[in-house]
Amino acid sequence: MRKGNKVAQLNRRSAHRKAMLANMATSLFEHERIVTTRAKGKALRSYAEKLITRARHSLNDGIKPEQVLHHKREVLRSIKNEDIVVKLFNDIAGRFKERNGGYIRLIHLPPRASDASEMSVVELVERKEPARREPAKKEARKARPSGKSTTAKKEEATPVRKKDEKVPWYKKFRKSKGPDSI
Numbered sequence: 001m002r003k004g005n006k007v008a009q010l011n012r013r014s015a016h017r018k019a020m021l022a023n024m025a026t027s028l029f030e031h032e033r034i035v036t037t038r039a040k041g042k043a044l045r046s047y048a049e050k051l052i053t054r055a056r057h058s059l060n061d062g063i064k065p066e067q068v069l070h071h072k073r074e075v076l077r078s079i080k081n082e083d084i085v086v087k088l089f090n091d092i093a094g095r096f097k098e099r100n101g102g103y104i105r106l107i108h109l110p111p112r113a114s115d116a117s118e119m120s121v122v123e124l125v126e127r128k129e130p131a132r133r134e135p136a137k138k139e140a141r142k143a144r145p146s147g148k149s150t151t152a153k154k155e156e157a158t159p160v161r162k163k164d165e166k167v168p169w170y171k172k173f174r175k176s177k178g179p180d181s182i
Helices: 013-031 038-057 065-076 082-097 151-156 171-172
Strands: 034-035 102-109 119-124
Touching: 013 034, 013 038, 013 082, 013 119, 034 038, 038 065, 038 082, 038 102, 038 119, 065 082
Parallel strands: none
Antiparallel strands: 034 119, 102 119
């Protein structure tokens, strides 16, 4: 029996599990939103919230520089990318300064098509929306060199049918090639 064991095993050995959670936390802090399986997302939530709390403690008034350095070194034990740690301490922790927990949101998605795994979006609650680019506007088409306008061409291509005329069923699904074809 495994009484009192609250570690999500995730079918991995401890070294693999720690490395995977550290990599997922790095990606989460870098992109502020990732898509993963539901079980991994639930394990990541508690792991990443502890790191954010550690970064928040370094923002308290009257904290010594040695303590801030200690907090950074503790976070660097799990997150190896120094740029992400700087972002965590300077940007992300500042957003959650007034919040007492619950920094990460899980949004459940439909099952994955390939293996029907339950999927989730893991994101920071107060995340910055990425700047969206405006799609490039298409330039107006230049007039064609022929003397005919495009509306006149459409009128010529549309066949005129009589009411009593029978048309085979398959002709409804084919493009007409001229006024003679029905």
